[in-house]
Amino acid sequence: MSLLEVRGLEVTYAGGAAAVRGVDLSLDAGEKLGIAGESGCGKSTLALALLRLLPPGARTGGEILLDGEDVLTMKWGRLRAVRWAGASIVFQGAMHSLNAVHRVGDQIAEPVLLHRRATQAAARKRAGELLEQVGLPASRASAYPHELSGGQRQRVMIAMALACDPRLIVADEPTTALDVMIQAQILRLIEGLVGEQNVGLIMISHDLAVLADTCDRLAVMYAGRVVEEGPARQVHDDARHPYGRALSEAFPTIGDPASRFAPRGLPGDPPDPAAVPSGCAFHPRCPVALDVCATEDQALRAAGARRRAACVHVGSGDDETPRGAEGSGTSGGAAANDGVRSSTP
Known part of the structure; x- marks a missing residue:
């Protein structure tokens, strides 16, 4: 059994904005x-849904199975027990996630006190051990968040996430x-800790x-869906979906003056979750879209x-997307040279 199974996850916010639409993942x-993906x-x-941290009014569907238990149907008491001890989250923006008026050691010790029912002395000792584990001296436990650098605060957030051995x-x-x-x-710190402790990691980034x-x-x-999935290096180097290719080409190549002075991007923005286009949601921005994509x-x-990959140019079982798909029959996508190569992967 997988550690995590996400099956047909749907998340809709108040007003009908479908932010996640039928996502299936396993870990x-x-x-x-x-x-990966752009903002929006x-x-x-998806990250918030995994631990049921969505705001009031958000509606969810599907299943999120953590060690076989559905997070979406857990009783409140069981959910509180799973958070921190079963799964934890490292939020972006550590300065906003840490409490500015409490010492970082106390904030790390709090979940230890709650979930392990440890004594104050044991919790403080655990906080010091965790700080050392993430590369900070145990003495920094007495510091307030504003006394730490951005990187140090992020290490504190990681220490908090590891506090109860999720x-x-x-x-x-x-x-x-x-x-x-x-x-x-x-990144090296997170990667090393995952390997040492055999935990599963979901990392979100653009x-x-x-x-x-x-x-x-x-x-x-x-647009709320997974459009490509595979070995990380292969997806980055040779994306099968035009959107994946656009993301990988949006960053200049070190040592390549052409990519530095003429960066390739993708015009436009992801669609409004409340007004996702019909057909393939990417087709209005796709340089190789066909009429059927709309x-x-x-x-x-x-x-x-x-x-x-979720693309009309990917045949079932094919190893490659057919080349030469651009040209006649497009349905209003961006110009072929804007952000995606003129031929598909």
């Missing part, structure tokens, strides 16, 4: 799954606003390169070994 213990694609909503960690943009050196340190370097598998989301939705299908 084994010790595995690292990356979830449903990544953070089986699953969800990291939502854990390196946002950090400089590249600290970002690399935090940066495919970061996820390709850190994760085993990668899922690309668009009327027929595309389900995930085999796109090579252990890979799936």
Whole structure:
């Protein structure tokens, strides 16, 4: 049995905005799954849904099975027990997630006191051990959040997530606003801790390169759905879906002046969740869209070994998307040279 099974997850906010639409994912213990996509694609909503942290008024459907138990149907007492001890989350923006008027050691010790019913002395000792585990001296437990750097605060958030030895960690943009050196340190730290403790990791980011370097598998989301999934490095280097290709090409290649001075992006924005286009939701921005893309939705299908993509150009069981799909028959997508190569992967 997988550590985590997400089956047909639906999340709709008040007003009818469908932020997550029929997502299926699985994760084994010790595995690292990356979830990528632009802002507004449903990544953070998915992360919050995994621990039932959505705001009041949000409606959910489907199943979220954590060690076989459905998080969406758990009683409140059981859900409180699962949070921290079964699964924990590292939010983006540590300064806003930490309590500014409490010392960081007390904040790390709080879940230990609650879930392990430890004594104050044992909880403080555990907090010091966790700080050392994430590369900070135990003496920093007496510091307030404003006395720490951004990278140090993020390490405190990771220490809190590890406090009760969870089986699953969800990291939502854990390196946002950090400089590249600290970002690399935090990513290596998370990667090492996952390997040492055999926990499952879901890491959310808009940066495919970061996820390709850190994760085993990668899922690309668009308009609330997974449009591509497979081994992380393969999805980054050779995406089967035009949107995945656009994401990977949005970042300049080091040592390539052409990509530096003429970065490739993707015009437009993801659709409003309350007004998702008919057919394939990506077709208004797709440079290789066909007429059928505007009327027929595309389900995930085999796109090579252990890979799936939701694109009309991916035939069931095919190893590659057929080339030369651009040209006549397009349905109003962006120009072929804007953000995605003129031929599909």
